[in-house]
Amino acid sequence: MTEAARTPMDPADEVPLAPSGRDLFSKFVPLIAERQALLDTGVRDPFSLVMEKVHSPTRATINGKETILLGTYNYMGMTFDPDVVAAGKQALEDYGSGTTGSRVLNGTYQGHKECEEALKAYYGTRHAMVFSTGYQANLGLMSTIAGKEDYIILDADSHASIYDGCALGNAQIVRFRHNNVEDLEKRLRRLPTEGGRLVVLEGVYSMLGDIAPLKEMVAVAKRHRAMVAVDEAHGMGFFGTHGRGVFEEAGVEDDVDFVIGTFSKSVGTVGGFIVSNHPKFEVMRLVCRPYVFTASLPPSVVATAATSIRKLMHATEKRAHLWKNSKRLHDGLRQLGFDLATPEAQSAIIAILLPDQQITVTMWQALLEQGLYVNMARPPATPAGMYLLRCSLCADHSDEQVGQILGMFAAAGRATGVIS
Numbered sequence: 001m002t003e004a005a006r007t008p009m010d011p012a013d014e015v016p017l018a019p020s021g022r023d024l025f026s027k028f029v030p031l032i033a034e035r036q037a038l039l040d041t042g043v044r045d046p047f048s049l050v051m052e053k054v055h056s057p058t059r060a061t062i063n064g065k066e067t068i069l070l071g072t073y074n075y076m077g078m079t080f081d082p083d084v085v086a087a088g089k090q091a092l093e094d095y096g097s098g099t100t101g102s103r104v105l106n107g108t109y110q111g112h113k114e115c116e117e118a119l120k121a122y123y124g125t126r127h128a129m130v131f132s133t134g135y136q137a138n139l140g141l142m143s144t145i146a147g148k149e150d151y152i153i154l155d156a157d158s159h160a161s162i163y164d165g166c167a168l169g170n171a172q173i174v175r176f177r178h179n180n181v182e183d184l185e186k187r188l189r190r191l192p193t194e195g196g197r198l199v200v201l202e203g204v205y206s207m208l209g210d211i212a213p214l215k216e217m218v219a220v221a222k223r224h225r226a227m228v229a230v231d232e233a234h235g236m237g238f239f240g241t242h243g244r245g246v247f248e249e250a251g252v253e254d255d256v257d258f259v260i261g262t263f264s265k266s267v268g269t270v271g272g273f274i275v276s277n278h279p280k281f282e283v284m285r286l287v288c289r290p291y292v293f294t295a296s297l298p299p300s301v302v303a304t305a306a307t308s309i310r311k312l313m314h315a316t317e318k319r320a321h322l323w324k325n326s327k328r329l330h331d332g333l334r335q336l337g338f339d340l341a342t343p344e345a346q347s348a349i350i351a352i353l354l355p356d357q358q359i360t361v362t363m364w365q366a367l368l369e370q371g372l373y374v375n376m377a378r379p380p381a382t383p384a385g386m387y388l389l390r391c392s393l394c395a396d397h398s399d400e401q402v403g404q405i406l407g408m409f410a411a412a413g414r415a416t417g418v419i420s
Contacts, residue, residue, distance in 0.1 A: 043361045044368070046376040056080055057268075057396045062373060068401055068408075070391045071375035075348045076237045076318055077396030078268030078308045088269075091303035098298045103130075104285065107296030115302040118309040119273055123244055123259060127281040129274045130302065132294055134233055134262025135161040137272030139168060140290035141229060141258060142200070146171035150196040153187055153221075155179065155212070157205055157383070159231065168289075171198075178205075181216045188224035197226035203235030203246030207382050207390065208341035209349030211235070214250040222255055229258040234347060237266025237312050238319040238395070266312065269304045271297050318395040322348055325393045325402055332406040337419040341388065350391040351377075359416065360387040366412035372405060 039045060053061040057077035060067050078084055091111055101107035112130060119128035131137040142165025146152050152171045154162060157178040166173050174191070177183040184199070191197065199221040201212050214230065221228045232245030240248030243266075247256050257278055263271035274284070285291060297305075323345075330345035333352065341351035354360040357378055364376045367389075375390040382388060397405075413419035 038357065038361060041358070043365050046361055046364050049368075049373070054079075057394050058398075058401060060373070062368065065371055067368070067371045067373050068397075068405060069373050070393070070397075070405060071373050072394070073234070073265040073392050074268060074394050074396075075234075075322060075392065076266040076268065076312060076315060077394050078266065078311070081268070081308065081311065083311065084268065084304045084307045087307040088300040088304040092298075092300040095299035097300070099296045101295060102292060103296045104292050109296075109299050109302075111299045111302040111306065112296060115271075115306040115309070116273075118306040119275055122242070122309050122313055123275045124242075124253075125259075125275040125277050127276045127278070129281075129284060129288075129291065130297065130305075131272040131274070131291055132297055133270065134260070134264060134272030135164075136290040136294065137260050137262070137274050138162050138231065139165040140284070140288040141260060141274055142166050142171075143169035143290070144284060144288045145227075145258075146196060146198050148172070149194065150198070151191055152198050152200060153184065153191075153226065154200040155202065155205075157207070158200060158202065159206065159233075160381075162200055162202075162231065179210065179212055181213055181220060184217055185220045185224070188220065188226060191224075197221075197224065198229060199226045200229045200231070202231040202233070203239065204233075204347045204349065206234050206349060207377055207386075207388070208351045209234075209345075209347045209390075210342050211246050211346045214247050214252055218247075218250070218252040218255050227257040228255060229260060230256050231260045233260070233262045233265055234349065236261050237315070238322050238348065243312055243315060243319060263301075263305045263308075267305050267308045269301050269308065271301060271305055315395075322393060322395040325395070325397050326350065328402055329391065329393060329405065332402075333409060336406070336410050336413060338409070338413065348393045350393070352389045352391070354387050354389065354418065357387050359418065360389060363412055363416045363418055364389055366416050367408055370408045370412060372408045372412075 051060045051062055057074045057079050058069050060069055095109055099107040115130050116128040138161035142162060146169060148170035150171045151174055152166055153174045155178055156175045174187050176187045201217055204211050218228055230247045235245035237243045239246045259275045261273050263269045326345040326348050330350050334340055339353045341353055360376055367374055377388050377390050
């Protein structure tokens with residue numbers, strides 16, 4: 001093989017050995033070989049796609065081709081909102097490109113406080129704390145709030161950021177079966193009476209697009225004297241009367257102690273947050289390592305976030321259109337014969353289940369060649385043995401685009417043999 005033909009991850013690449021004589025990358029060799037075998041079949045790498053130009057929340061140029069975006073989490077289409085873009089430009093001119101500091105030192109500008117005020121108004125809470133990413137918000141809460149004598153009880157399908165936060169902290173971790181109210185109650189009942197308890201749930205689970213039975217789960221948690229945290233990363237913007245998330249729609253706002261979220265989905269930028277009504281919450285700014293020991297968000301980012309959040313408070317029509325899009329796409333894909341992860345549209349995420357990695361990548365590529373981008377997901381992001389294509393609807397997808405999407409799925413599904 002010529003040097004030009006080899007990739008940086010080629011198993012044949014020579015690597016320097018660690019002092020012990022063992023290559024620390026050796027544990028990844030099976031994954032490297034699996035990836036290379038897949039690429040050797042002629043398919044594109046679904047995890048190295050480049051968008052050459054983004055035209056709108058629903059359109060981009062990929063590989064020189066106009067492409068409909070159906071895998072971006074841009075649920076409310078805020079990335080190109082004129083007011084949001086203008087706020088970011090103005091903050092960039094007024095405050096420069098970055099803070100070069102932590103929130104507890106020189107990294108809190110007026111815009112950071114305004115963003116937290118916007119969150120408090122949006123959620124109706126007394127406290128809001130902005131992090132540099134949603135990942136860090138979960139990392140911060142899980143690693144800080146519970147100590148070694150306490151318990152964190154979490155859904156087995158929880159996001160990696162929740163698991164990583166638990167690993168960073170000292171609490172004892174108890175998992176229960178995904179969305180299983182009875183198993184949650186059984187695990188709580190078995191815990192010793194000593195120690196604090198935090199039940200961690202997600203409004204929408206991002207791989208399958210299914211929602212948690214929050215009304216029942218929160219009731220169980222409170223019956224067993226546990227605090228409750230709900231991650232609304234994929235529910236913020238379009239669930240509930242005010243778009244706060246699944247917890248609002250379930251009517252459990254008064255019983256949820258912490259809501260964690262992100263700006264990288266419906267808000268349309270980057271960042272994360274926790275909101276709470278707990279009277280002692282502000283101490284988190286002094287003890288939460290992922291907040292204290294990292295640089296704060298650039299002024300332009302918090303300006304776009306604050307503007308977007310204020311507009312989402314009044315986005316009733318957008319919410320209704322997003323739900324119409326989701327239901328239409330789900331019904332259409334099911335009628336075509338695709339195997340979907342949920343019996344009906346439960347969120348803006350629709351997952352198409354496929355039998356193996358090869359057919360999943362082949363189907364993904366067939367869609368891309370027609371001008372449609374979706375996400376491909378595989379273990380460990382999904383449960384063991386599960387491969388899927390994940391669609392994320394946007395409030396800015398037009399009726400015409402949803403029709404085009406269904407046509408593309410029909411053609412790609414028949415060409416690959418996924419449907420007849």
